[in-house]
Structure formats: C-alpha cells, structure tokens
Amino acid sequence: MQIIMALISGVVFGVGLTIAGMLDPSKISGFLNIFGLWDPSLAFVMAGGVAINAAGHRLIMKQSAPLFALRFSLPSLTSIDRPLLLGSAIFGIGWGVSGLCPGPVLGNLLLIPEKMGLFAAIVCGGLWVGRALKQRLFQSRVD
Amino acid sequence: MIINWDSFTPLASLGGGILIGIAALFLMMTTGRVMGVSGILSGLFSAGEPKLWRLAFLGGTLLGPLLIYTITGTPIASEMVSDGWLFYGAAFLVGIGTALGSGCTSGHGICGLARFSGRSLVAVITFMTMAVITVYVIRHSGLGG
Numbered sequence: 001m002q003i004i005m006a007l008i009s010g011v012v013f014g015v016g017l018t019i020a021g022m023l024d025p026s027k028i029s030g031f032l033n034i035f036g037l038w039d040p041s042l043a044f045v046m047a048g049g050v051a052i053n054a055a056g057h058r059l060i061m062k063q064s065a066p067l068f069a070l071r072f073s074l075p076s077l078t079s080i081d082r083p084l085l086l087g088s089a090i091f092g093i094g095w096g097v098s099g100l101c102p103g104p105v106l107g108n109l110l111l112i113p114e115k116m117g118l119f120a121a122i123v124c125g126g127l128w129v130g131r132a133l134k135q136r137l138f139q140s141r142v143d
Numbered sequence: 144m145i146i147n148w149d150s151f152t153p154l155a156s157l158g159g160g161i162l163i164g165i166a167a168l169f170l171m172m173t174t175g176r177v178m179g180v181s182g183i184l185s186g187l188f189s190a191g192e193p194k195l196w197r198l199a200f201l202g203g204t205l206l207g208p209l210l211i212y213t214i215t216g217t218p219i220a221s222e223m224v225s226d227g228w229l230f231y232g233a234a235f236l237v238g239i240g241t242a243l244g245s246g247c248t249s250g251h252g253i254c255g256l257a258r259f260s261g262r263s264l265v266a267v268i269t270f271m272t273m274a275v276i277t278v279y280v281i282r283h284s285g286l287g288g
Contacts, residue, residue, distance in 0.1 A: 118234075
C-alpha cells in the first residue's frame with residue numbers, strides 16, 4: 001500500500017512542478033535574478049507549498065502513526081552544523097548555474113531525456129559522493 | 144529590482160505550489176516519509192533502506208509531467224540556461240551539495256519550513272543566497288546564457 005501511496009504522491013508532485021513552471025530552468029534563473037529583470041513566480045510556489053503543508057502537518061501529527069506505516073520518519077537532527085552549511089552553499093551554486101534542483105531534473109527526464117539524462121546521472125553520482133563524504137569527514141549520521 | 148511582468152505567473156505558480164504541498168502532506172499522512180527528492184534519491188544508495196516506496200515516488204515524479212503533456216498536447220517549457228562543462232559541473236554540485244546539506248528545495252524548502260525546522264530555514268537562506276550570487280556573477284561575467 002505504501003508503494004501505491006508513494007506513486008500517487010510522486011505523480012501529484014510532478015504535476016505540481018509542471019503547473020508551477022518549475023521545470024523551466026530559465027524561469028528559475030529569472031527568479032534568482034533579483035538584481036536584474038526579476039520574475040517573482042517561484043515565491044508563489046514556495047508560499048503555496050509551505051502554507052498548505054504547514055496547515056496540514058499539524059493535523060497529521062495529531063495522529064499516532066501514518067495510515068500505512070508504523071511510525072513517522074522525521075529528521076531528528078536539530079543542530080546547525082558544518083555539513084548543512086557547506087552542502088547548502090554548494091547546492092546553491094549548482095542550482096544558480098543550472099536552474100535545476102533534483103525534483104525538476106526528474107520531472108524533465110522523460111520529456112527531454114537527451115538534455116537531462118547525463119545531468120540526472122551526474123546528480124546521482126554527486127549524491128553518492130556526498131553521502132560518503134558526510135560519513136567520512138564529518139562522521140555524521142546519514143538519513 | 145525590475146519585475147519581469149511578461150514571465151510572471153502568480154496563479155499557476157501558486158496553484159502548482161499548493162499541489163506540491165498536497166503531495167508532501169499525502170506522503171507524510173500515508174507513509175510517514177518526508178517528501179524530499181534528494182533524500183528519497185540518496186536512500187537508494189543505502190543498503191539498509193527500503194527501496195520500493197522510493198522508486199514508486201520517483202517514478203510518479205517522472206510520470207506527472209508526461210501526463211500533463213499527454214493531456215494538453217502542448218510542449219512544456221524547459222529552456223536551459225547553461226551548457227557544456229558549466230552545466231554538467233552544476234549537476235555534480237547539486238548532487239554533492241544536497242547530500243551534504245541533507246536536503247534540497249523540496250525537503251528543506253517545502254517540508255522543513257512547514258515544520259518550522261531551524262536547520263531547514265538556515266539551509267534555505269544559504270542556498271537561496273548562494274544561488275542569487277551565482278546568477279548575478281554569471282549574468283555579469285558573460286558565462287552561460
């Protein structure tokens with residue numbers, strides 16, 4: 001049942017990304033271009049997503065467990081540590097250069113595989129290297 | 144700051160954002176999992192983690208846009224802003240950065256902020272700031288498009 005639910009969530013997420021304009025790197029770049037000709041659309045994506053999620057999250061957390069799993073798997077780390085800051089800064093540079101974060105890379109993959117195939121493979125390679133680095137250099141728990 | 148009214152899509156972006164929020168809520172309500180794409184992806188490389196729900200979610204993310212394209216029949220805009228070594232170098236930075244930083248735009252941006260997570264707020268401010276600086280540098284140095 002978890003698998004069906006995750007599939008539904010993924011489809012809704014992919015549809016949302018498409019309608020929001022998130023699949024278009026030039027639009028993301030336009031949002032990040034605050035000091036030039038600025039397209040504020042992405043702020044509306046964030047606002048809509050965070051608002052609905054914040055409202056619903058409180059209601060869901062009143063339940064003792066998810067519908068089809070034994071427990072909620074929420075991140076337990078609370079400290080602001082070096083991997084968080086370093087990783088987020090590195091991600092920001094990559095996002096700025098390409099206009100692509102992981103969700104839209106996947107969303108674009110079947111639409112424009114010739115442009116996105118190698119890019120997606122390199123993102124996965126980076127994730128693998130990043131996980132190994134986090135464990136070795138920072139001895140951090142990987143979640 | 145000059146607003147680009149020609150490409151501004153407040154209603155579509157708000158609607159898409161709400162759908163993204165609903166997808167995150169649905170995943171949490173049914174499976175108890177955080178809808179963070181980089182975390183879901185990188186869990187595939189971890190020996191002890193269950194994989195099937197991850198593959199199902201990622202498969203859905205691949206299919207959603209294809210579904211919209213099939214229904215509407217109009218191509219979905221996706222114009223690249225860089226190419227060559229910059230483009231593929233950026234892919235590596237996105238992967239390694241989100242793994243080290245434990246999240247991306249969906250995990251920290253949509254889910255973390257909604258839980259009022261301090262780590263996610265710091266992450267979002269950090270990657271947004273770096274991305275804005277990066278775009279400024281690229282547009283003023285002639286690199287990229």
